[in-house]
Amino acid sequence: MGLLVSELKGAAVDYSKPVPLFKEEGHEVYWVGSYEEYIFRCNAYLIVSGDKRVLLDPGGIQHFEQVKARVSQLIEPSEVTHIVAHHQDPDVIGSLPLWLKLNPNVTVVTTPRTQVLIPYYGFDRSKVNWLDVSPLDDTMLELEEGALVFLSAPFLHFPDAFVTYDSRSKILFTGDIFAAIQQRWELVVSDFEEHKNELTYFHVYYMASNKALRHFVEKVRPFPVDAIAPQHGSIIPKEFVGEALDFLEELKCGIDLLEEESPARALIGRILKNR
Ligand SMILES: [Fe+2]
Numbered sequence: 001m002g003l004l005v006s007e008l009k010g011a012a013v014d015y016s017k018p019v020p021l022f023k024e025e026g027h028e029v030y031w032v033g034s035y036e037e038y039i040f041r042c043n044a045y046l047i048v049s050g051d052k053r054v055l056l057d058p059g060g061i062q063h064f065e066q067v068k069a070r071v072s073q074l075i076e077p078s079e080v081t082h083i084v085a086h087h088q089d090p091d092v093i094g095s096l097p098l099w100l101k102l103n104p105n106v107t108v109v110t111t112p113r114t115q116v117l118i119p120y121y122g123f124d125r126s127k128v129n130w131l132d133v134s135p136l137d138d139t140m141l142e143l144e145e146g147a148l149v150f151l152s153a154p155f156l157h158f159p160d161a162f163v164t165y166d167s168r169s170k171i172l173f174t175g176d177i178f179a180a181i182q183q184r185w186e187l188v189v190s191d192f193e194e195h196k197n198e199l200t201y202f203h204v205y206y207m208a209s210n211k212a213l214r215h216f217v218e219k220v221r222p223f224p225v226d227a228i229a230p231q232h233g234s235i236i237p238k239e240f241v242g243e244a245l246d247f248l249e250e251l252k253c254g255i256d257l258l259e260e261e262s263p264a265r266a267l268i269g270r271i272l273k274n275r
């Protein structure tokens, strides 16, 4: 069993069900995201590991029923123990009040500055169990074997954004980093050259600067990463991880382009034609 991501490349996938990305005794990872004909599709992921049931970036209010239906094919949705919010955006965590209704005792894993903002979706922050993700990269959620490691990713795109590394599956869950705007979505990237265009379109507008990207790439390079699972667009399998990190390291974006022509201009027609 182990990692199943590369096998999903080009495969026909039944998106009405949770899609297994990693399976080993006592540790399973699933895609449980939204399936919609829209270039800005949202991925959500569930890690079931021992007594921990961790839901990452469950999505907006309109995604709630879909994501819950997929989760319920695996576990009772009220038994989710942790919800990770990689940043505060509505497409990432707008559904949190509905998940809190299902299980008021769930632990919400996020950074302090995200914690300030997400109660505006409509819940009382003093009644929530929080796990604070430190900007010092020393926050972990211990599993029976291995851990989820939370690493800060400043200004990508939120000032206090972070990512999650699963040491058992070696999947790096990156939130909006490595997100792609795609007309033709596939669960796993099959053509990385084409995918670079789809990554470019998202990153040049959302990410702060190449300096921020380099800081992040330097931080994650020492980790053995077998797949990159973003919140939008296709999952990047192991064979493209090195190239993906190189691509990000070199990309000019955000304030780098204030006085330059954005490379996304040339891509707009092709990527947005069916919007
Ligand atoms: Fe975002």
Ligand SMILES: [Fe+2]
Pocket: 089, 091, 092, 175, 176, 179, 231, 232
């Ligand atoms: Fe997003």
